[in-house]
Amino acid sequence: MNTAGHPEAMAPRGLELTPFRGLRYDPDRVGSLAAVTSPPYDVVVRPDGLHHLQDADPHNIVRLILPQADTPSARNEQAARTLRHWRSEGVLRADPEPGLYVYEQTDTDGMVQRGVIGALRLSDPSDQVVLPHEDVMPHVVADRADLMRATRANLEPLLLTYRGNGTAADTSAVLERVIEQPPLLATTTEDGYHHRLWAITAPEDVARVQADLTHHQALIADGHHRWATYRRLRAEHPSPGPWDYGLVLLVDTARYPLRVRAIHRLLHNLPVRDAVAALKGHFRVRCLDLPLAAALEHLAEATASGNAFLLAGDGTFHLVDRPNPDLLARTVPADRPEAWRALDATVLHATLLDHIWHIPEDDPARIAYIHDTAATVRKAERDGGTAVLMHPVREEVVRDLARQGVTMPRKSTSFGPKPASGLVLRALDL
Numbered sequence: 001m002n003t004a005g006h007p008e009a010m011a012p013r014g015l016e017l018t019p020f021r022g023l024r025y026d027p028d029r030v031g032s033l034a035a036v037t038s039p040p041y042d043v044v045v046r047p048d049g050l051h052h053l054q055d056a057d058p059h060n061i062v063r064l065i066l067p068q069a070d071t072p073s074a075r076n077e078q079a080a081r082t083l084r085h086w087r088s089e090g091v092l093r094a095d096p097e098p099g100l101y102v103y104e105q106t107d108t109d110g111m112v113q114r115g116v117i118g119a120l121r122l123s124d125p126s127d128q129v130v131l132p133h134e135d136v137m138p139h140v141v142a143d144r145a146d147l148m149r150a151t152r153a154n155l156e157p158l159l160l161t162y163r164g165n166g167t168a169a170d171t172s173a174v175l176e177r178v179i180e181q182p183p184l185l186a187t188t189t190e191d192g193y194h195h196r197l198w199a200i201t202a203p204e205d206v207a208r209v210q211a212d213l214t215h216h217q218a219l220i221a222d223g224h225h226r227w228a229t230y231r232r233l234r235a236e237h238p239s240p241g242p243w244d245y246g247l248v249l250l251v252d253t254a255r256y257p258l259r260v261r262a263i264h265r266l267l268h269n270l271p272v273r274d275a276v277a278a279l280k281g282h283f284r285v286r287c288l289d290l291p292l293a294a295a296l297e298h299l300a301e302a303t304a305s306g307n308a309f310l311l312a313g314d315g316t317f318h319l320v321d322r323p324n325p326d327l328l329a330r331t332v333p334a335d336r337p338e339a340w341r342a343l344d345a346t347v348l349h350a351t352l353l354d355h356i357w358h359i360p361e362d363d364p365a366r367i368a369y370i371h372d373t374a375a376t377v378r379k380a381e382r383d384g385g386t387a388v389l390m391h392p393v394r395e396e397v398v399r400d401l402a403r404q405g406v407t408m409p410r411k412s413t414s415f416g417p418k419p420a421s422g423l424v425l426r427a428l429d430l
Helices: 047-054 071-087 138-149 170-176 201-214 224-236 272-277 292-303 325-331 344-357 373-381 395-403
Strands: 024-025 090-093 098-108 113-122 157-164 185-188 192-200 218-222 245-252 259-261 264-267 284-288 308-312 317-321 367-370 387-390 413-414
Touching: 024 308, 047 259, 071 090, 071 138, 071 192, 098 170, 113 170, 138 224, 170 192, 170 201, 170 245, 185 201, 185 325, 201 373, 201 395, 218 224, 218 395, 218 413, 224 245, 264 292, 292 317, 308 344, 367 373, 373 387
Parallel strands: 157 245
Antiparallel strands: 024 090, 098 113, 098 192, 113 245, 157 218, 185 192, 259 413, 264 367, 264 387, 284 317, 308 317, 308 387
């Protein structure tokens, strides 16, 4: 990227988090805070989940992050109008002073995730301050960029992770003290997660967090397309300015380890029988007449000794494993580290999608990426397509490849829990 317009980017530095005036729902103007939240835009299962969220409350954030209209330009214009309308009516109000925000998620199993939300300065890739680990799809970046240009807002935070020092002087120490105060908001969403938010506005606390984070680099856990969008928009606008920053949630995984899940594929217009027939002579395929949970256990066992996938959509499950080594040698690129070549996602994209099924990975008419396992199976059965269920990759593999500068195939991992969208927004005109 040409950094001539961004002289401050010439000197490498660590994470630079800046306070901002958060834009938040007025609880007196909406049915409930839970009813206006949404999962991140790419987790919403459309159209079912989208319709459910739209019906939950007329002010649900999904009307901003996934606006509905006949054309892309009309969708973005509608989102911009909706945001202006909600702000003018006081449905969304700006906090009176800039701050960082402590965000906490807990579930019924006792899991606690806690992090800090702020506006992060966008570093250059060569600085290795923020490490991506997945490729992105250009049409998705273009779509998100158009939406951000229209709304002039960061509507939902990215999820970034870093490894804290475990000392009393680090960011987590500030967070743990701040949460002793009453939160700005507390709500429980229908997925069972309890969400709480606090503001960090005391100058000494903000400075302490900022000083600690300058010693760290971060891994993008969720939001590669939005990060690429931030960088594209930064290049389009003069600096210094609000486009030099993007809204993020930073979580110290030394204290709050994330869960790593797989992202599954739904192949449209490919019946399971045809998908299985094409694998003959290339993979071993076994039919599993089992419930979903039991079939996933068999998938986990199979991945312990090599690449494996679970196909669904015809009322049963098909365990696909033991790929032909000669086939892998012909189809998997040889110019990457062995850890990358051995990834299930690599074999899925290079061998199965490209070579056997001939399905472009970036064609939404042919393939969808879905986080929820059961939803993927249901949609495949309903639509007559094929669900390809994946086993999650280990976090250490993701981090090691990212540090080598090697990106995984797009939509390889799903880190969680993900921040709920709608709890705090960043408007660039504030």
